[in-house]
Amino acid sequence: MRGRYLQLLGFTGLIVAIQLATQLTGNPYHLTQLTMSAYYSLLVIGLCLLIGYAGQISIGHAGFFAIGGYLSALLTTHDLSAHKGTAFMWLAKAGVLSSRTGLYGGDLLTVHPWAACLVAIFATVGIAYAVGGPVLKLKGHYLAMATLGFGSIVYRIVLGSAMVGAADGISEVPPFSLFPGLEVSGRAPLRVQNYYLAWGLVIAGMALLLNLVHSRAGRALSAIHGAEDAADATGIPTARYKLYTFVLSAAYAGLAGVLLTHFNGGIGPSEASIMKSIRYVAIVAVGGMANLWGALLMSLLLNYLSLRGYFGTYDDAVFGGILILIMLFAPEGLLRRQLPGELRRLFSRGDAEEAP
Amino acid sequence: MRLLSVRGVSKRFGGLQAVEDVSFDVSQGTIKGLIGPNGAGKTTLFNLITGFLRPDRGSIVFDEAEVQGLPPHQIAARGMVRTFQQIRLFPKMTALENIMVGCHLHTRGGFLAGMLHLPFTWREERRTREKARGTLELLGLSDVADEEAIRLAYGQQRVVELGRALACEPRILLLDEPAAGLNIRETAEVGKLIRRIRDTGVTVLLVEHDISLIMEISDEIIVLSYGQKIAEDKPLAIQRDGEVIRIYLGEGDA
């Protein structure tokens, strides 16, 4: 148990070190990309729990990210001024709505980011609950296709609906003021603050998942992944647990969507695309399917590189290539438990056989 | 007391009547054997009783409650636990962890408690671990506790699976060919183990192909053939039953 907290501490140290390093380079954009990377990582670790520990593949998780982000964006940018003087006003008094000046002057009456965030998360969780039930009864290709279908539908809806900006998405999403002085936004002076906020959230989320994985429920999930009928025979309510895991991973994705949207000040349909969903699966795969730390570290690295444009126009191809290479040569991922042992065996050929 | 009552259970798969109108009882504290040639429907019957399949007709009464149609995990929660013909251990988990899963039924911590690492879970985890260790010790497998379960010798794997089932604190244990793949010595050990289990108060219903094992430890034996029950009696009587001999050895010809 103590090992877990040591790891978290070590990772926190890494985060701090990275931030100090960027200070040295004097290029502030690094921090922005690293912060975005953090929010994507929040989704990735939730997905890792689902794919790696519960053994359920989802190639549509970008859909949940988009549901969270779009709902929050819509609620915080849709001007309700037209409804002034109607029943909506009690919502304003309750603090749910907020006024601010729009881009072109003029007053905007929108939902307060806190309320919008809660609605978005609830909606994401609710949809995951509704969709998860029937979807998780499926196995193998059928499950993959169903999740692909789900992601596709979300993508088509946001791409085709004028209400959410169609191909342009939603922009001018206001910053999300968490507490006085702490705000999720892309504004330059708040870069460092947002960096630590984002990664702090990831670390907290990671702690929760690490705890889960080492608990009775986590063991049950591994059992379900290992031999579902035996898990059933041992009294584990497999369908329910799979659903909970699905919903939990969707919640992580939705929250990531909400916060990243406020950070970026907007969201577009590409966030719901199948390519994004596949990218997340690729990261989980390369980090080692059932390896939360692997997924997190790979997410930090790969998302950052992708955002910085290191992969250029080959961005999608890189992730496609990663998927193939990992599945062909290292289906357990790169950062797996057996790796040190395997490397040792590789380099000590000719010595006495190691006991298995 | 009748712990398990199977009444008129039938199951058809397309053109094949796998189980036809099978009825029998299992009395508490006894060992009941189930034999029959391959394809007789023994495993299908197990699947029907434990909720993995839904019977087309008939009822299954366990501990005076009807359980047909319930999902497997609920049937296990009521105290009816089964093992599988082909060993179903959880890969990537140690022998100890496999048995710890068996303790799932009698512990509480859920997702939220797990994520927040609530204090009551600390105690629960410790107790689960101790109980699993105790079970392994009883079975004589303490020294392989931390080995990856699927790397153990075949015979040891069977015992671990049995241990996992025992950790569920069952009232009745349904064993599907527990001696499959075991040599004579291991089979005898399994026989002794099953008797010890029965002596602790657990009822046992087992399917086996090893006729000598079944004859030795069973209080009563049911014979299945082509999905139908053709005999139910004490071992000695079964051995002498002409019908049973016929279905196993075929009609006598020149």
Next chain:
Amino acid sequence: MSIDLFFQYVVAGITYGTIYAVVAIGFNIIYNTTGIINFAQGEFVMLGGMTAVTFHQFLPLPAAILVAVLITTVIGALVEILFIRWLYQPSVLRMIIITIGLSILIRETALHIWGESVRSLPYFTGSSVTSIRFGGVYLSPQVLWVVGLCTLVVALLSVFFNYTLLGRQMRACAANRDAARLCGISAKNMVTLSFMLSAAIGALGGSVVCPITYVKYDSGTPLAIKGFAVAILGGLGNSLAAAGAGMILGALESFSISILPAAYKDAIAITILLLVLFVKPSGLFGSAEAARLKEF
């Protein structure tokens, strides 16, 4: 709705339905032989169209199409040999991910070779404005090419699987791989052959429908999803049912324009897919036992 409009919709439905059916049959052939769902199936169709367009620049049309089909067939074989053949008992999950990755790679390569522009072949006979009169309905001759060629392909496949030695060997392999190997059938080669066959019919379908639907580097993916929906709707592994299911989807999509905004047309296939998966995964015409038989 006027009778003319109705028939326009029907014709459009049949045209697109035929292509979906071709993709679905491609899925089924590989699935029957290997149990794998080849997510890259749509890319074969795209490659067929794109390659044909390129070669048409210096070859007459029939030759260009032939070359396109041959090249795509070779690519299908390469895909199988390089990425699938030497895997040892891969899990379903692994295969899904590999073929998804392959689909992405092929698509990205196509992007870098041909760019983002939309291309098309000329109409096989006549042009985009010629039409033949069938009773009160005006049909483009290309539609006849599409339906005609695809029906021919299905018929040939049927003959192949039922009456030729090679076809029977493939079916044997599909039904029971080990037994087939014991009879001396090389399972590995059957797998490669199934990929080649699927690639070939995909490419042919892509070429023949190209004048009507145009082709772009990313035309493959939506086709794969729709093709899969059709395959599942008919019952996975059942190619005759796939033909029928293709018509159903084509018709539904076509008629949907009269009630839904065009943007949602693509979502119909996905909705059908999800409905089938949730309600009756063995498909309209399928049953669990028929699926297990894995016949053509």
